Amino acid sequence: MKKVCMVVVEHPFQDARVFRKEAKSLQKKGYQVTMIVPRKQGYLFGVDGTPYKKHYLNKVFTYEGIKIVTYHAESCKHYLSKVLKDASVWDQAFQNPLTQRALKENADVYHVHEYLSLFAGVGIKRKMLEHKGKKVKLIYDSHELTPDPLSERYPEATKKNLYEKLLLMLDEVDQIITVSDSIKQWYQSKKPTVPVEVIYNSPPLTDYTPANTKVTDRLTVCFEGNLSNRKGNWEKIKAISELCAKEMPFQFKILGGTRFNEHLEIPSHLVDVITFTGWVDYAHIHEHMKDVHIGWIDSDGLDASLNERYAMPNKFFSYLTNGVPVVVNESDDLAAFLEKYRCGTVIHKKQASAEDYRDAFLQLYNDSQMLNQLSENARRIMEVSFCWGRMEDRLLAVYRSLLNEEVK
Numbered sequence: 503m504k505k506v507c508m509v510v511v512e513h514p515f516q517d518a519r520v521f522r523k524e525a526k527s528l529q530k531k532g533y534q535v536t537m538i539v540p541r542k543q544g545y546l547f548g549v550d551g552t553p554y555k556k557h558y559l560n561k562v563f564t565y566e567g568i569k570i571v572t573y574h575a576e577s578c579k580h581y582l583s584k585v586l587k588d589a590s591v592w593d594q595a596f597q598n599p600l601t602q603r604a605l606k607e608n609a610d611v612y613h614v615h616e617y618l619s620l621f622a623g624v625g626i627k628r629k630m631l632e633h634k635g636k637k638v639k640l641i642y643d644s645h646e647l648t649p650d651p652l653s654e655r656y657p658e659a660t661k662k663n664l665y666e667k668l669l670l671m672l673d674e675v676d677q678i679i680t681v682s683d684s685i686k687q688w689y690q691s692k693k694p695t696v697p698v699e700v701i702y703n704s705p706p707l708t709d710y711t712p713a714n715t716k717v718t719d720r721l722t723v724c725f726e727g728n729l730s731n732r733k734g735n736w737e738k739i740k741a742i743s744e745l746c747a748k749e750m751p752f753q754f755k756i757l758g759g760t761r762f763n764e765h766l767e768i769p770s771h772l773v774d775v776i777t778f779t780g781w782v783d784y785a786h787i788h789e790h791m792k793d794v795h796i797g798w799i800d801s802d803g804l805d806a807s808l809n810e811r812y813a814m815p816n817k818f819f820s821y822l823t824n825g826v827p828v829v830v831n832e833s834d835d836l837a838a839f840l841e842k843y844r845c846g847t848v849i850h851k852k853q854a855s856a857e858d859y860r861d862a863f864l865q866l867y868n869d870s871q872m873l874n875q876l877s878e879n880a881r882r883i884m885e886v887s888f889c890w891g892r893m894e895d896r897l898l899a900v901y902r903s904l905l906n907e908e909v910k
Contacts, residue, residue: 503532503533503534504533504534504610504611504901504905504907505533505534505535505536505607505608505609505610505611506525506528506533506534506535506536506609506610506611506613506901507535507536507537507538507604507607507609507611507612507613508520508524508525508535508536508537508538508613508614508615509538509600509604509612509613509614509615509619509622509623509626510537510538510539510540510614510615510616510619511540511575511578511582511600511615511616511618511619511622512540512615512616512618512619513539513615513616514539514546514547514548514549514551515537515539515546515558515565515570516548516549516784517549518549518703518705518784518816519643519645519703519816520537520615520643521537521568522784523703523705523890523893523894524613524643524701524897525537525568526566526568527890527894527897527898528897528898528901529567529568531898533901535568535569536568536569536570536571536607536609537568537569537570537571538571538572538573538600538603538604538607539570539571539572539573540572540573540574540575540578540600541572541573541574541575542575542576543576544574545558545559546558546572547762548762548781549781550728550758550759550760550761550762550781551761551762551763552762553762558570558572560572571603571607573599573600573603574599577598577599578598578599578600578622581594581595581596581597581598581601582595582598582600582618582621582622585617585618585621585664585667585671586660586663586664586667589667589670592621592624592625593625593628595621595625596622596625596626596628596629598622598625600619600622601622601625601626601629604622604623604626605626605629605630605633608630608634608636609638610638610639610905611638611639611640611641611901611904611905612626612627612638612639612640612641613641613643614640614641614642614643615643615645616645616648617648617649617664617668620642620668620671620675621667621671623640623642623675624640624671624674626638626640627640627674628674639676639677639904639905640674640675640676640677641675641676641677641678641679641900641904642671642672642675642677642678642679643679643680644678644679644680644681644685644689645680645681646681646685646809646813647685647688647808647809647812648664648668649661649664649665649668650807650808650809651665651808652805652806652807652808653806653807653808653809654806669692669693672689672692672693672696673693675696676696676697676904677696677697677698677699677900677903677904678693678696678697678698678699679698679699679700679701679897679900680698680699680700680701681700681701681702681703681813681814682700682702682812682813682814682835683700683835684808684811684812684834684835685700685812686698686699686700688808688812697903699896699899699900700896701893701896701897702814702819702888702893703814703815703816703818703819704819704823704884704888704889704890704892704893705784705787705788705816705819705820705823705889705890706889706890706891707823707884707885707889707890707891708788708823708824709788710788710823710824710825710881719751720750720751720752720753721746721750721751721752721753721795721796721863721866721867722752722753722754722755722793722794722795722796723742723746723752723753723754723755723794723795723796723797723798723829723863724754724755724756724757724791724794724796724797724798724821724826725739725754725755725756725757725758725797725798725817726757726758726787726797726816726817726820726821727757727758727815727816727817728758728759728760728761729756729758729759729760729766730760730761730764735800735802736766738800738856738859739754739756739776740769740772740776741856742754742798742856742859742860742863743772743775743776744771744772744775744856745856745857745860746775746860746863746864747772747775749860749864750863750864750867752775752863753775753776753777754775754776754777755777755779755790755793755794756776756777756778756779757779757782757787757790757791757794758779758780758781758782759778759779759780759781787820787824788823788824791820791821791824791826792824794821794824794826795826795866795873796826796827796828796829796863796866796873797817797818797820797821797822797826797827797828797829797846798828798829798859799815799817799818799828799829799830799833799836800830800831800854800859801813801830801831801833801836802853804831804832804833804852804853805852810833811833811834811835812833812834812835813833813835813836814835814836814839818836818839819884819888821880822845822880822881822883822884822888823880823881823884823889824881825877825878825880825881826877826880827845827846827847827866827873827876827877827879827880828840828845828846828847828880829846829847829848829849829859829862829863829866830846830847830848830849831848831849831851831852831853831854831858832848832849832850832851832852832854836848837850843879843880843883844875844876844879845876845879845880845883846876846880847862847865847866847876849862
């Protein structure tokens with residue numbers, strides 16, 4: 503039985519992509535999977551950042567058949583920051599607890615999920631060969647571009663250094679997995695010899711009964727995921743809700759909500775328009791989509807972020823899987839997908855206003871035939887080409903290729 507070790511620096515151990523999709527799919531297909539995951543301030547944490555103060559306190563435990571090995575994030579911060587140092591001194595960084603725990607797993611494949619876990623993975627690969635004489639495979643699962651070439655998060659000198667170090671690390675990577683075709687093309691332009699596969703953040707197919715999307719009561723628009731005032735989504739949701747409620751029976755449904763220790767107040771005049779479900783278990787999201795007509799994604803700051811332009815987020819595929827057409831502004835990959843498969847509406851503006859979204863929603867409210875067709879197209883394209891079952895096939899093909907395994 504081949505051993506796989508997922509190495510994580512930032513994500514929660516129950517992360518939808520890392521745990522629910524990839525780790526569980528590999529386990530189901532007979533791989534022995536371990537995840538090495540961070541504690542922050544001593545605790546593991548949920549998908550909304552809530553610390554688990556009464557559960558998952560053991561250093562090592564089994565969760566749904568997968569071995570979970572924990573470490574304290576704070577103990578690695580100093581070591582992992584050495585990625586910015588000259589590569590000749592990197593060896594000093596590989597004494598960190600994350601790398602050391604990963605070495606003990608003696609896995610065949612190390613599958614890393616962030617820039618800093620890639621740095622740890624480079625150390626793992628080197629040390630496995632140096633100390634155990636074992637050539638392991640290293641997969642970099644790039645959920646986004648780090649550093650983002652357009653972002654102003656880092657000073658230019660730091661961003662240049664991060665980029666140069668990324669290229670060095672990629673020389674030791676056996677396979678890149680990423681989340682959109684544009685990010686794949688970016689990597690291929692930088693390292694054409696490293697194979698890249700796109701594995702979308704699609705959910706598994708769930709039971710689905712086509713709903714009559716003719717709006718007889720009210721139009722329900724959904725936002726799924728984290729909601730924070732810092733990104734401006736909340737202000738836009740309030741503005742859209744206010745405008746739409748004047749034109750038609752309307753509800754804005756927030757499927758998810760704020761992160762730990764954050765709170766958003768619904769204005770008194772919108773309490774009957776905006777609803778929060780709170781955080782919903784991954785397996786039950788589809789139940790909350792049954793009354794939803796449109797999924798909303800607003801990509802902000804497209805001129806200042808390639809990640810925003812190239813993003814294909816979980817919520818996008820969650821909407822489509824449940825037969826919910828999507829309305830977006832002009833982000834590269836989302837817009838191209840919707841227009842190719844005719845499963846949503848694109849507002850051809852990089853900065854779409856609340857008025858723009860109101861107009862798009864009102865048009866679909868008044869055209870139930872179009873809304874039904876978009877809904878049917880959304881579900882069909884996920885069933886045929888892009889559900890998690892199809893993505894799982896891509897993931898397993900990557901592993902079989904790396905390990906020279908025959909198709910079973």
